[in-house]
Each structure stands twice: as C-alpha cells, then as structure tokens.
Amino acid sequence: MPDSQGLGPAIPRRRLGAALRELRQERKKNLGDVAKDLLISTSKLSRLEKGLSPARERDIRDLLNYYDQSGTELGQRMRRWAEEGRTEGWWHQNDAVPTITDRYLQYETAAIQIGAYVTHFVPSLLQTESYARALISALDTEDSQQVEELVKVRMSRKAVLTREDYPLSLDFIIDESTLHRVVGTSDVMRDQLEKLVEASLSPTVTLRILAFDAGPDPALLEGSFTIFQFRRPIDPDVVNIEGRITDRYIEGDQVEVYQKRLEGLKEKALTPGQSRDFITRLTEGL
Numbered sequence: 001m002p003d004s005q006g007l008g009p010a011i012p013r014r015r016l017g018a019a020l021r022e023l024r025q026e027r028k029k030n031l032g033d034v035a036k037d038l039l040i041s042t043s044k045l046s047r048l049e050k051g052l053s054p055a056r057e058r059d060i061r062d063l064l065n066y067y068d069q070s071g072t073e074l075g076q077r078m079r080r081w082a083e084e085g086r087t088e089g090w091w092h093q094n095d096a097v098p099t100i101t102d103r104y105l106q107y108e109t110a111a112i113q114i115g116a117y118v119t120h121f122v123p124s125l126l127q128t129e130s131y132a133r134a135l136i137s138a139l140d141t142e143d144s145q146q147v148e149e150l151v152k153v154r155m156s157r158k159a160v161l162t163r164e165d166y167p168l169s170l171d172f173i174i175d176e177s178t179l180h181r182v183v184g185t186s187d188v189m190r191d192q193l194e195k196l197v198e199a200s201l202s203p204t205v206t207l208r209i210l211a212f213d214a215g216p217d218p219a220l221l222e223g224s225f226t227i228f229q230f231r232r233p234i235d236p237d238v239v240n241i242e243g244r245i246t247d248r249y250i251e252g253d254q255v256e257v258y259q260k261r262l263e264g265l266k267e268k269a270l271t272p273g274q275s276r277d278f279i280t281r282l283t284e285g286l
Contacts (some may be wrong), residue, residue: 010106011235012084014051016060019078021049023067038062052103055082090156096149098140100246107228107238109160113169115262116226117210117219121183122192123172124154125161126199131192134184164230169204171212174264174275176211179282186286193283200276208269209278217268219261227258 024034035042040059047053048063055063060082061070069075091097091105107123108114116123121135132154136147160168174196182189200207200281210217219225226240239250239258250258268279 008089008106008109009054009087009231010051010103010110011230013054014235016055016078016081016085017049017051019074020045020063020067020082023050023069025045027067034066037064041278042173044225049243051085054086056086056245058080070162079185088178091153094153101169101250104240104242104247105157107240108168110230111144111160111233112166112231113171113172113229114226115229115259117173117175117224117262117265119175119220119224120179121178121181122174122196123170125158125168125170126172126196126205127154127194128188128195129155131183131190131195138153138183161202167204169206171208173208173262173269176209179279189286190283193286197276197279197283200279206270207275207279208266209275210265211278214268217265219265222284224243225258225261227255227262 021043024031030044031042035045038045044053048055048059060079064070064075064078069078089102089109091102091103097105110266114125116232121127122131124132127135129151133147133151136150136154140150141147161170183192196207222241224242226242228238228240230237236251237255239255241248241250268276
C-alpha cells in the first residue's frame with residue numbers, strides 16, 4: 001500500500017533539474033559544454049535537467065563543484081532535492097507495473113489537483129475493482145496473476161484521494177461514449193456507473209459529462225489529456241497525453257493551450273448536477 005502522506009520523487013527531481021538548468025544558462029553554456037567538462041553524457045545531463053532521472057551522490061557533488069554551489073544555501077537545497085529524488089515510488093515494489101506508467105504515477109502522487117478530458121474509459125482513480133479487472137484483462141494482459149497485481153496497484157492509487165494532508169482533487173470531463181462502452185458485464189457497468197454517481201458527491205471530485213449533442217470540439221481530435229497541478233507556484237503544471245506505446249508530456253507555454261481547451265469543454269459539458277442525473281438515468285437503463 002502507498003504511503004498516503006508521501007508525494008514521491010517527481011517534485012524534488014523537477015526542482016533540482018530547474019536549478020541545474022538555470023545555473024547552466026547563467027553561465028551561457030550548452031548541455032554539450034557541461035557534459036564534456038564533467039565527462040558525462042549529454043543525454044544524462046539532459047535527463048537530470050528535465051527531472052527524469054535521479055541524481056546520484058557523485059553527480060550532484062560534481063555539478064555543485066562545477067557551478068561553485070557546494071557551500072551555498074542553494075547548494076544545500078539542491079543536495080536535499082537530490083536525496084529526496086532518489087526515493088522510489090511505492091509502485092516500484094510491484095514488478096507488474098509497466099515502465100511507461102512511472103512518470104505518470106510520479107505526477108499523480110505529487111499533484112494537488114488533476115483536470116482531465118477522458119474519451120475512452122472511466123478514469124483509473126474512479127474505477128471499481130471489477131471494472132479495472134475487466135479492462136486490464138482486455139487491454140493489457142491475459143495472465144491472471146499479473147492482472148490481479150495490476151488491479152491491486154490501481155486500487156492502491158486511490159490513496160491520494162483520502163490522504164490526510166492535501167488530498168488530491170479531481171476535475172474530470174468524461175465523454176458520453178465512455179459511459180456506453182461496455183467493459184465486462186452489465187453488472188460491472190452498473191456498479192461502475194453507481195460508483196461515478198457516488199464519487200460525484202465528494203467535495204474533492206467534480207464530474208462533467210460531454211454529451212453527444214454537445215457537438216464537435218477541437219479537443220476531440222486529440223483525445224484524452226490530463227493536467228497535473230501542484231501545491232506550490234514554483235512547480236509548474238504538466239500535461240500528459242496518453243499513448244499506447246509511449247506518453248507525451250508537455251510543459252511550459254504549451255500547457256496553457258490545454259488549460260484553455262479544458263475550460264472550453266467545461267462550457268459545452270453538462271453541469272455537475274446535470275451530469276450526475278445523466279449517469280443515474282444510464283444506470284437505471286442497465
């Protein structure tokens with residue numbers, strides 16, 4: 001089970017990376033210059049600056065010496081970030097979790113709010129155990145033991161919704177097609193829809209349905225996307241666009257594009273109250 005209070009390694013790695021990038025740019029050096037001076041690969045340095053890899057003790061020592069930060073206050077913070085960034089997420093204890101999900105789970109664990117437009121299946125954090133089992137069996141693997149391990153991980157992820165400090169808030173827009181796509185049996189779908197109604201009553205969960213009659217929208221061309229927001233302003237938002245083979249992550253100025261798309265979809269979607277009634281009617285139909 002995950003530590004309900006832990007926020008994972010994503011934030012300290014990103015902070016360390018941003019500090020390294022700023023120090024390099026202040027000295028008007030490119031990645032190749034620094035990598036050559038420190039006898040490391042450019043790709044390794046790039047991953048450190050993007051917060052994608054943990055910094056080993058030797059890495060941070062050499063970098064702080066290179067940038068003359070060993071005895072400074074910033075250097076102390078960077079050492080702490082490096083140490084915190086070397087921790088592993090609770091999901092690493094399970095070998096069944098695919099590598100592609102690691103970065104996503106880091107952001108999910110660290111986020112204070114997630115906004116998303118969902119087009120294919122019920123969002124993972126709101127899935128029932130039976131729905132998750134049927135979905136994973138159909139999409140990921142037929143190995144029954146691996147299915148059960150992945151279901152266990154998916155259920156454990158929900159701890160972020162009820163952690164004592166800064167529970168995660170969800171603001172989801174779910175395409176109507178998601179509610180009609182049968183996963184498992186009718187009983188599985190009925191239970192899942194009832195779970196969505198129940199979740200929509202939580203003060204930390206906002207659900208909106210984008211009904212078929214809402215018409216076309218540019219966001220439909222790209223499909224599902226997720227925006228992670230973090231507690232402190234120094235940790236900028238991140239957008240995830242999920243893919244079958246690999247995910248795309250967007251940071252910087254382009255994040256605003258997806259924020260505007262999400263707001264535009266909210267205007268076309270049913271209100272939270274209308275959405276709850278809409279799901280209830282579908283449930284009664286089953």
